[in-house]
Structures are given as C-alpha cells and as structure tokens.
Amino acid sequence: MNLSSGLLEAAVKEFSKLPGIGKKTALRLVLHLLKQEKTDVQLFSETIERMRNEIKFCSNCFNISDGDLCSICLHPSRKKEVICVVENIRDVIAIESTEQYHGSYHVLGGVISPLDGVGPEQLTIESLVARVQREGTTEIVFALSPTIQGDTTIYYVRKKLNKPELKFTTIARGISFGGELEYADEMTLAKSIRNRLPVDSYIQ
Amino acid sequence: MNLSSGLLEAAVKEFSKLPGIGKKTALRLVLHLLKQEKTDVQLFSETIERMRNEIKFCSNCFNISDGDLCSICLHPSRKKEVICVVENIRDVIAIESTEQYHGSYHVLGGVISPLDGVGPEQLTIESLVARVQREGTTEIVFALSPTIQGDTTIYYVRKKLNKPELKFTTIARGISFGGELEYADEMTLAKSIRNRLPVDSYIQ
Numbered sequence: 472m473n474l475s476s477g478l479l480e481a482a483v484k485e486f487s488k489l490p491g492i493g494k495k496t497a498l499r500l501v502l503h504l505l506k507q508e509k510t511d512v513q514l515f516s517e518t519i520e521r522m523r524n525e526i527k528f529c530s531n532c533f534n535i536s537d538g539d540l541c542s543i544c545l546h547p548s549r550k551k552e553v554i555c556v557v558e559n560i561r562d563v564i565a566i567e568s569t570e571q572y573h574g575s576y577h578v579l580g581g582v583i584s585p586l587d588g589v590g591p592e593q594l595t596i597e598s599l600v601a602r603v604q605r606e607g608t609t610e611i612v613f614a615l616s617p618t619i620q621g622d623t624t625i626y627y628v629r630k631k632l633n634k635p636e637l638k639f640t641t642i643a644r645g646i647s648f649g650g651e652l653e654y655a656d657e658m659t660l661a662k663s664i665r666n667r668l669p670v671d672s673y674i675q
Numbered sequence: 676m677n678l679s680s681g682l683l684e685a686a687v688k689e690f691s692k693l694p695g696i697g698k699k700t701a702l703r704l705v706l707h708l709l710k711q712e713k714t715d716v717q718l719f720s721e722t723i724e725r726m727r728n729e730i731k732f733c734s735n736c737f738n739i740s741d742g743d744l745c746s747i748c749l750h751p752s753r754k755k756e757v758i759c760v761v762e763n764i765r766d767v768i769a770i771e772s773t774e775q776y777h778g779s780y781h782v783l784g785g786v787i788s789p790l791d792g793v794g795p796e797q798l799t800i801e802s803l804v805a806r807v808q809r810e811g812t813t814e815i816v817f818a819l820s821p822t823i824q825g826d827t828t829i830y831y832v833r834k835k836l837n838k839p840e841l842k843f844t845t846i847a848r849g850i851s852f853g854g855e856l857e858y859a860d861e862m863t864l865a866k867s868i869r870n871r872l873p874v875d876s877y878i879q
Contacts, residue, residue, distance in 0.1 A: 475771075476730055479739055481725075482722050485718065499694065503693060505727060505730065509728060512723065514689065515723065516723045516724040519689065520721075522686035523708060541679045561706060563679070
C-alpha cells in the first residue's frame with residue numbers, strides 16, 4: 472500500500488502487527504484516530520504504554536495484577552482452599568465472567584507440550600505445589616483445554632500433588648447449550664452420556 | 676467484564692473505542708501487547724501519537740502529508756492539469772493502489788448532505804475553484820459515491836467551475852468483475868447497458 476505520508480505508513484505498520492488486524496483494517500483504525508482530538512489519541516497511547524510498563528503478575532497465582540497480589544487473591548470472601556488451575560489469564564477472565572466460581576486460581580502459563588518445547592519447568596507447577604503445601608488446599612479444579620496436552624498436564628500435576636486428602640475435579644464436558652445433538656462430535660456425546668446427571672441438578 | 680487489573684481495564688476501554696473493535700477483541704489485542712517486549716509496545720504507542728501530532732494536510736489538495744505539500748502534488752511526473760475529486764483520503768489510497776491514475780487529487784472532506792448538516796462551505800470546494808483558476812486544469816474526474824449526495828455534489832461543483840474548456844468526467848459505473856448479472860441491481864445493470872463499451876476497450 473502506497474500512502475502519501477510516512478507517518479501514516481508507520482502507524483499502519485504498527486497496527487497491522489496486532490493479531491487478526493490486516494493492512495486494510497489497520498488503515499481504517501489509523502484514519503479513525505487521525506480524526507480524533509490530539510488529547511484523546513495521547514490518552515490512548517499513554518494508557519497502552521502504562522499498562523505494559525506497570526502491570527504485574529500476582530506472586531501467588533500468576534494472574535495479572537496492579538500490585539504484588541491480585542484482587543482475587545486479596546479478596547476476603549474467596550475460598551482460598553479451592554484452586555482452579557487454568558492455562559492463561561484469558562481463562563480466568565472467562566470463568567470470572569460466569570460469576571459461578573468463588574475459589575482462587577492458579578495460572579499455569581500454558582500446558583505441557585513437548586512438541587512446542589513446553590515442559591513442566593516452563594510452567595508455574597512448582598509454585599502450585601508449594602502453594603498447596605502452604606495453604607491447606609482441599610480441592611484442585613482443572614479447567615484446561617480438552618486436548619492431549621491438557622490431559623498430560625492434568626496427569627502430571629496430579630502426580631506432583633499426590634496427597635490422599637486432596638480432591639481433584641475437572642470442569643464438565645458435554646453438549647453446549649443451544650448445541651444440537653446430531654452435530655456434536657462422538658467423543659463429546661459419548662462423554663456426556665457416560666457422565667449423565669440427575670435431571671434435578673440440570674434444572675437448578 | 677470484570678478484570679482483576681485496573682490498568683488492563685483502562686487499556687481494553689481505550690481499544691474498544693476504535694471502530695469495529697468490541698470488548699472481546701480489545702481484550703485479545705491488549706493481552707497480545709502484554710506479551711510483547713516493553714520497547715515494542717513503546718514503539719507502538721509513540722508511533723501512533725507522533726502520527727496524530729505531526730501529520731499535516733496538503734495545502735493544495737487536502738490529502739494527508741508529512742509536509743506542507745503532499746508527495747502526489749510534489750511528484751514531477753503527475754499531470755497537474757487533471758484533478759480527481761474524491762470524498763476522503765481513503766479514496767485517494769484506493770485509487771492510488773490501482774496504479775491507473777497519474778493526475779492529481781482534490782479531497783473534498785465529504786459530500787454535500789443537508790440532512791447531515793454538511794453544506795458546500797464545510798467542504799474544500801472554494802479551494803478547488805481557486806486551484807482550477809490558478810493551475811489551468813483541463814479535466815475534473817469525479818470519483819464520488821453513487822448516491823444522491825454524491826450526485827448533488829457533482830452538480831454543485833460543476834456549476835461552480837463553469838468553464839467551457841473544462842472537461843468533466845466520472846469514474847465508470849457497471850457490473851463489478853466477478854459479479855454475476857442476475858444479482859446486480861437494476862440501476863447498475865441499466866447504466867451498464869446504456870454506457871456499453873466497444874469490446875476492444877474492454878479487452879485491453
């Protein structure tokens with residue numbers, strides 16, 4: 472794309488580095504910013520830079536945080552003895568938005584995937600083990616992707632945390648709401664039949 | 676969306692002000708930036724801010740420019756006597772990317788639309804009239820939207836520039852390449868039959 476301004480070209484190039492943003496979309500966004508007040512654009516760029524420079528990771532659960540501990544770890548009414556193990560902070564945000572979970576989290580930073588060069592030592596598993604020993608955890612809820620890598624990670628973490636009093640659970644897999652039975656894959660359908668629930672628990 | 680960090684929340688809010696970017700996409704973009712190096716994010720934000728603060732509009736054609744005159748107006752081999760009248764700089768970029776036009780441009784800044792409160796005085800029509808008198812223009816190529824507002828603007832500009840030696844043209848309307856006849860609207864099809872071309876000019 473030949474733009475008549477080097478400044479514009481540089482801004483389009485920066486925007487098109489973002490995931491899912493091509494040259495055309497980048498140009499649209501940049502031309503939008505060009506129409507905004509200078510102070511608004513300054514606020515935009517300063518907010519982004521400040522976020523990158525000042526954001527921290529919670530030293531307990533590795534969720535993002537403005538301080539040393541995140542607001543979930545600091546919250547007085549969250550159950551500290553239940554830990555939900557997730558891959559990344561996006562998963563924390565997704566589960567938080569359901570408002571159905573009141574325990575704490577542990578962000579692994581990925582799943583074990585030898586093909587991608589991710590071994591247990593790249594993840595925050597050691598910190599999780601230390602946390603469980605320190606905090607008197609009663610339940611670990613795995614909310615990982617239903618892939619071989621996710622299952623491997625569950626297997627590994629469970630072995631590492633081997634304590635008879637610890638309960639291990641995983642979020643339920645099954646047919647999504649609004650999903651039609653005939654289009655569900657066999658694996659999901661098979662699991663949802665095997666793990667069938669009393670109707671009472673479904674209706675509540 | 677309840678995010679555990681105010682800094683993250685502020686950045687998501689800024690991104691979701693951009694057109695076509697919802698909260699979920701904004702979050703994805705912000706989390707991507709969070710994974711990048713601090714220097715890369717700094718470059719991103721500085722480039723955007725610099726673009727907004729330093730970009731100028733060409734004093735001749737109102738295209739965006741790094742200096743007083745844009746690179747198209749300054750280009751020695753562009754035909755100064757042919758002026759393509761467009762609504763905005765996006766149209767300049769679109770026409771430039773075809774590499775089929777070698778004249779100069781004039782960016783109106785919109786089209787006459789009384790319902791939206793846009794009259795001729797909000798557009799750069801006076802400057803165009805002055806330019807035509809100054810530059811010895813031979814042809815005005817209208818490349819405006821095929822709407823009532825676009826047509827009104829063509830009518831108005833033509834009347835303002837009323838000179839017998841000036842040629843007025845408009846970009847061709849017709850069935851797009853790859854478009855199927857049966858799905859074309861009647862207006863377009865009617866115009867494309869009325870303005871039919873010799874096959875030779877089509878094939879070249």
